[in-house]
Amino acid sequence: MKILLSAISASRPNARGSFAPLIEEYVKRSARYAQTSYRSFSLEADLLGFLQESATRTRPHLLLADSQGQQLSSPELAALLGQQFDAGTQTLIFAIGPADGWSAAARKRADKLVAFGRITLPHELAAVVAAEQLYRALTIRAGHPYHSGH
Numbered sequence: 675m676k677i678l679l680s681a682i683s684a685s686r687p688n689a690r691g692s693f694a695p696l697i698e699e700y701v702k703r704s705a706r707y708a709q710t711s712y713r714s715f716s717l718e719a720d721l722l723g724f725l726q727e728s729a730t731r732t733r734p735h736l737l738l739a740d741s742q743g744q745q746l747s748s749p750e751l752a753a754l755l756g757q758q759f760d761a762g763t764q765t766l767i768f769a770i771g772p773a774d775g776w777s778a779a780a781r782k783r784a785d786k787l788v789a790f791g792r793i794t795l796p797h798e799l800a801a802v803v804a805a806e807q808l809y810r811a812l813t814i815r816a817g818h819p820y821h822s823g824h
Contacts, residue, residue, distance in 0.1 A: 675759050677710045678734075679805055681770035681797045682718050693798035700805035707812035708759075712805070718772050718780055725767065725783065734765040736784045738776055739800060743787030748821060751807055752814035754786070759815075768808060770800045 679701065697712055704710035715721045725734050735758050746754065758766050768788075771780070781787065790803055813820040 675708055675763055676765045677704065677708050677808060678765065678767045679710070679712045679769075679801065679808060680721060680767060681714050681801045682721060682772040683714050683716070683797050693802050696802045697798075697805050700802070700809045704805070704809045704812050707816055710808065712801070718777055721767075721769060722780060722783065728765055730764050732762060732764050734767050735763045737766065737768045737786050737788050738780060738784040739768070739770045739790065739804060740776055740781075740787040741789055741792055741794065743789040745789045745791060748807060748810045749814055751788075752811035755808075755811050756815055768804055770797050770804060773797075 679697075701710050701712050715724065725736065728734055737754075755766070776784075790800065795803065810821055
């Protein structure tokens with residue numbers, strides 16, 4: 675399964691500032707367990723278009739980070755990834771939304787809304803949190819001691 679971490683950033687689609695090394699580090703670590711990458715989109719419509727283009731024998735599984743989403747523990751996120759691996763999902767996309775939130779169309783297309791709690795985070799920091807949680811979930815699945823029940 676391929677995993678794509680993405681963010682919508684209209685003002686700075688390619689800029690990740692001082693958070694870039696952290697995002698890259700967790701993406702690199704995750705790549706030991708699953709093909710993992712990061713991509714920024716200027717507009718939500720660009721992400722939705724990408725979803726259409728990247729559909730292969732299975733449609734990409736879309737997780738949207740949203741404050742109204744379900745709060746998952748790290749083991750629950752690992753179980754969710756496991757379900758997608760087992761279901762034969764080819765691509766899982768975990769997306770950080772635009773500043774004004776996801777549109778009704780994006781919410782309708784999403785397979786799941788996931789929250790990092792009720793707090794609001796800058797896109798770059800949310801991307802770091804998502805990248806670390808994806809890595810943590812993959813290590814939980816692999817039985818790696820990184821998580822160790824914390």
